[in-house]
Amino acid sequence: MAESKSPLDASNTVSRLPPIPDKCHRFVLMRHGESAFNNANIFTGWCDVALTQRGVVEAVEAGEVFLSQSLHFRKCYVSLLSRSIVTAHRALDAGGIAYTPLDYDYRWNERHYGALQGLSKEQTAIRMGRDIVMKWRRCYSDRPPLMTEQHPHFQTINKDPRYRYLMHVPRGESLEDCQQRVVEVWKETIQEIEQNFEPLDFNYSLLVAHANTLRALVMHLDIIDPEGIESLNIPTAIPFYYDIDLSTGQVVSNKPQGMFRGIFITDERKQRSFLERRRAANDPWMWALHDDQVATSMLSDREQPEQANSEKFGTEEQLRVPELEEEARKNTELFAPDQSTRDP
Incomplete structure (x- = not known):
């Protein structure tokens, strides 16, 4: 599998924005700032974790870039997850454009x-096998083990009022699954802009989303094949843009299809700083499982035959790695709230 890499380099960055082509709308895309689970290298997904101090600074730095470019946005599109929303608020405020209306949609989640949510990426790779975990993480059509009702996040997500209008909350998605909802909301968004655009309106829009929703969208916009998307990694809180022809919905670019064609907007101040990690000690999402709990019962679909589960993931005894148990205990103490303080 190709090594993941960031598309950010000198060939596709600008510090001075060019004019927008005729009949086009400039869409600025940005991943949220660093989150607590990004920092701890934990699978995040729909876990609603907070930004770290560094993530807040990244969002502010992005806003300073908006300010230096005198950017004004017609709308800012965000997911229903706090790290997207808070990044947007911080960036828009720092850019002097806090009045920008926000448009919320779970499809940007x-x-x-x-079942991988809340697990250490590194420990899960060691326990389950690096190749299969990397397929779950990077490949287009490989779906991770589905979340069961026994998963500590299942009830938290399914009873969350922000998803009260969803007929079915997903239990796990491949990048392909994610792309279906992302492309759907993207097409609706472009159509709405085209139908309601006025000459005096701001000709910029902003989307603050997530690593995989942006990978899925970039794959669609740049017509990148499934193999090519495996190596694409979106950096946190560095804005990049596409010029979209509103009549066709296609990207206007002098670069060929099949490669990343987004243009990063940056300056010297945008170099990310290393700051002390901060985590919310009482955040209900901040938990980690002991290694002996990361077993077939967690990393499998309950609807699959038990024998198939054992063949695919191994037995619980085979999954155990004794030398990691002490590290898992320490991680649990670090990330999980004290049981005596949790709601029953």
Whole structure:
């Protein structure tokens, strides 16, 4: 599998924005700032974790870039997850454009990582096998093990009032699954802009989303094949843009299809700083499982035959790695709230 890499380099960055082509709308895309789970290298998905201090600074730095470019946005599109919303608020405020209306839609949510949510990426790779975990993470059609009702996040997500209008909350998604909802809301958004656009309106829109929703969208816009998208990694809180022909919905670019064609907007101040990690000690999402709990019962679909589960993931005894149990215990103490303080 190709090594993940960031598309950010000198060939596709600008510090001075060119004019917008005729009949086009400039869409600025940006991943949220660093979150607590990004920092701890934990599968996040629909976990609603907060930004770290560094993530807040990244959002503010992005806003300073907006200010330096005198950008004004028609709308800012966000997911229903706090890290997207807070990044947008912080960036717009720093850019002097806090009045920008926000448009919320769950379809911009991060890809749902199923039973992997809340697990250490590194420990899960060691326990389950790096190749299969990397397929779940990077490949287009590989769906992770689905979240069961026994998963600590299942009830938290399904009873969350922000999803009260959803007929079915996903239990896990491949990038392909995620792309279906992302492309759907993208096409609706472009159609709405085209139908309601006025000459005096701001000709910029902003989307603050997530790593995999942006990978899925970039794959669609740049017509990148499934193999090519495996190596694409979107950096946190660095804005990039596409010029979209409103009559066709296609990207206007002098670069060929099949490669990343977004243009990053940056300046010297946008270099990310390393700051002290901060986590919300009482955040209900901040938990981690002991290694002996990361077993077939968690990393499988309950509807699959038990024998198939054992063949695919191994037995619980095979999954155990004794030398990691002490590290898992320490991680649990670090990320999980004290049981005595949790709601019954």
